[in-house]
Amino acid sequence: MIELKSVTKRFGDETAVDAISLTVERGELCALVGTSGCGKSTTLRMINRLIEHDGGEIHIEGRPIREFDGRLLRRRIGYAIQSTGLFPHWTVARNIGLVPGLLKWPAARVAERVEELMVMLGLPVEAFADKYPAQLSGGQAQRVGVARALAADPDILLMDEPFGALDPITRQGLQAELRDLQARLQKTIVFVTHDMDEALALADRLVVMNAGRIVQQGGPLELLRAPADDFVASLLGGDDRGLKAAAITRVGERMLPLATRPVPSARVPREATLHQALAVMFREHVERLAVMDGDERPVGEISLRRIVGAGREGGGEP
Amino acid sequence: MSRREAPLNRVVLALSLAALACWLWLPLGSIAPNRIVLGTAYSLPEALGWPLTVASCLPLLGLAVMAWRPRRPAYYAALALTLLLLMALPLWLALMAQRHLDPALPQARVGIGAAGWLMLFWLSLLLVELRTRLALAGWQLGLGLVPVLGAWWLTAPGLASLALWQELAGRGEAFAEALLQHLLLVGGAVGTSLVLGAAIALAMRQNPGVERLGFALLNFLQTIPSLALFGLLLAPLAWLSARVDWLAALGVSGIGWAPAFLALLGYSLLPMVRNTFVALSEVDPGVLEAARGMGMGRGQVLRRVRLPLALPVVLEGVRITTVQAIGLTAVAALIGAGGLGTFIFQGLGQAAMDLVLLGALPILAMALVADALLGALARRLNRHTGRTTGATP
Numbered sequence A: 001m002i003e004l005k006s007v008t009k010r011f012g013d014e015t016a017v018d019a020i021s022l023t024v025e026r027g028e029l030c031a032l033v034g035t036s037g038c039g040k041s042t043t044l045r046m047i048n049r050l051i052e053h054d055g056g057e058i059h060i061e062g063r064p065i066r067e068f069d070g071r072l073l074r075r076r077i078g079y080a081i082q083s084t085g086l087f088p089h090w091t092v093a094r095n096i097g098l099v100p101g102l103l104k105w106p107a108a109r110v111a112e113r114v115e116e117l118m119v120m121l122g123l124p125v126e127a128f129a130d131k132y133p134a135q136l137s138g139g140q141a142q143r144v145g146v147a148r149a150l151a152a153d154p155d156i157l158l159m160d161e162p163f164g165a166l167d168p169i170t171r172q173g174l175q176a177e178l179r180d181l182q183a184r185l186q187k188t189i190v191f192v193t194h195d196m197d198e199a200l201a202l203a204d205r206l207v208v209m210n211a212g213r214i215v216q217q218g219g220p221l222e223l224l225r226a227p228a229d230d231f232v233a234s235l236l237g238g239d240d241r242g243l244k245a246a247a248i249t250r251v252g253e254r255m256l257p258l259a260t261r262p263v264p265s266a267r268v269p270r271e272a273t274l275h276q277a278l279a280v281m282f283r284e285h286v287e288r289l290a291v292m293d294g295d296e297r298p299v300g301e302i303s304l305r306r307i308v309g310a311g312r313e314g315g316g317e318p
Numbered sequence B: 001m002s003r004r005e006a007p008l009n010r011v012v013l014a015l016s017l018a019a020l021a022c023w024l025w026l027p028l029g030s031i032a033p034n035r036i037v038l039g040t041a042y043s044l045p046e047a048l049g050w051p052l053t054v055a056s057c058l059p060l061l062g063l064a065v066m067a068w069r070p071r072r073p074a075y076y077a078a079l080a081l082t083l084l085l086l087m088a089l090p091l092w093l094a095l096m097a098q099r100h101l102d103p104a105l106p107q108a109r110v111g112i113g114a115a116g117w118l119m120l121f122w123l124s125l126l127l128v129e130l131r132t133r134l135a136l137a138g139w140q141l142g143l144g145l146v147p148v149l150g151a152w153w154l155t156a157p158g159l160a161s162l163a164l165w166q167e168l169a170g171r172g173e174a175f176a177e178a179l180l181q182h183l184l185l186v187g188g189a190v191g192t193s194l195v196l197g198a199a200i201a202l203a204m205r206q207n208p209g210v211e212r213l214g215f216a217l218l219n220f221l222q223t224i225p226s227l228a229l230f231g232l233l234l235a236p237l238a239w240l241s242a243r244v245d246w247l248a249a250l251g252v253s254g255i256g257w258a259p260a261f262l263a264l265l266g267y268s269l270l271p272m273v274r275n276t277f278v279a280l281s282e283v284d285p286g287v288l289e290a291a292r293g294m295g296m297g298r299g300q301v302l303r304r305v306r307l308p309l310a311l312p313v314v315l316e317g318v319r320i321t322t323v324q325a326i327g328l329t330a331v332a333a334l335i336g337a338g339g340l341g342t343f344i345f346q347g348l349g350q351a352a353m354d355l356v357l358l359g360a361l362p363i364l365a366m367a368l369v370a371d372a373l374l375g376a377l378a379r380r381l382n383r384h385t386g387r388t389t390g391a392t393p
């Protein structure tokens, strides 16, 4: 668990982070969102003491971070950044093994862990272990960056716009993988991004920042339904907000049991989003869809009224 | 065959024709009855007669023909011809000496003429062009040059009367000593400036005040002409050695190795400090942030990240400094520092061009070798960092 209590950071006269308070629960992925220069990176870097905070307190697992030695603290916290920061003169395997090496793990254990991580991040060991960063594509380099951050199996992971420099397709692929990884590993992650769609797709909780302050925090749907002010609303895409909510809600969460009426012929998987269900309705010119499970068996149905009503808390009428 | 498939190689054509013209019309060499008298120059047909002249031109004509239809096999053939021409180069001089040297004059000597030097020059340019076309590695080219050196070595006995050779024969020990002095001065100055330069660069990075002052001073030093700098050091060093006994015992005085060494050090420091400073400053900030973010300490970041990444650029500084110092040390002979420059200035004084060459040629060779070796080393260190190898998607 990470707690920030009215944490402040000044650079000269400028206050980069202004008395922000924030709690990130164990196993939670918390996204810091906001326009460029609003203090996201500064906040992140105060947590692993790359930058020291001027005021307030930061606690990790209940202990103030000033009690820890900065270097030892950072070895216990994973860190991944947009530019990857891979050492260009080290191979992929050596880059990934950096922190275990600093922690003086025996060589055999480091090698084993590196292989495990490469497999986990979809980097075939044979093909990639001995490559140098200059030989990798942007997406591959970022996978190595994430593997390096996870190498010593830290409980906490700090990620600063890790996918910000990638093309949209690669970015979405890596976002999906991070979601799967997080479902398995349950790390405590603070994820900085200026891309609201990325934050909505990944985060359990969003923290919207503006000019060094927190403007609003809450779950993705909470924010979409009730943005605190015009700034948050515009970050969320203005009138697109409804569609964005539909894009992060699964059909399975909103479907109703199959009625006795004939099963609709148009169908949609249970894992699809309401957004995708709407697309099918448009395409098939229908207002009702059968919801299918993984084995292509109908397990429920969803109607247009139900989807539209789902925008409000409590859902709509069948 | 269409022109698009085999476009004419203008470089090879021009070089081989230029070589042909020089070879036929300029003097191949000269023969003088002794060291002082100006020799008689012989052009190729005069020296060897027409049959041999024509024979010696055939490979050049061959090269010109290859240039017309340059495909890969043709380039290999051209390379073979160029190497053949290089191998044969001293042979023609030896033949000339054999035919025209008067056995009654033991003092007589053979000078290398413009055709000989220029031929060497054109052939070197041809090698460079062919190497690029065939994408040969340095070691492959080096392998090709082995038979050339072998052939030269075999031809050497026939050239005992070569003036250059005779100048060397009379000065065997002095030459070895001058060579050693030259190497010591260069090595000492470059080595010291590397250590000192790295220390200064590190200090400059710590403190912007030191940075401004340091660069101002070094830039100023660089603008003083070398001879003037030697002169400027004369008085203070003479004063010091007159007052400090152990300095005098070390051989420090207003002239000799001490001012030469200090001047060389002064000139070497700027490129060394500049490259080291730039190398240390230009390490990708993202890499440094990641290094610290992973929990590396300051010392670890310096030793394992900053220095290894800076090393190729530092080496570039060592390369520039070394080549520069090899040349500058020649001037140091003027203040009695020794080295190969001694022969150059002696030769100039006595109007003996071959003695000048005895000093100048090894300096040229040293500079070329140092340049090639240090360049290759830097490229090798650079091979992973993406500065030479392009990123593959």
Ligand SMILES: Nc1ncnc2c1ncn2[C@@H]1O[C@H](COP(=O)(O)OP(=O)(O)O)[C@@H](O)[C@H]1O
Residues within 6 Å of the ligand: A011, A016, A034, A035, A036, A037, A038, A039, A040, A041, A042, A043
């Ligand atoms: N090392 C620093 N020195 C001075 N100002 C800084 C430094 N780091 C960040 N800042 C300033 O603090 C503010 C917040 O920066 P940052 O946290 O990097 O923003 P974000 O990551 O949200 O884009 C910016 O105005 C930036 O100029």
Ligand SMILES: [Mg+2]
Residues within 6 Å of the ligand: A040, A041, A042, A160
């Ligand atoms: Mg940032």
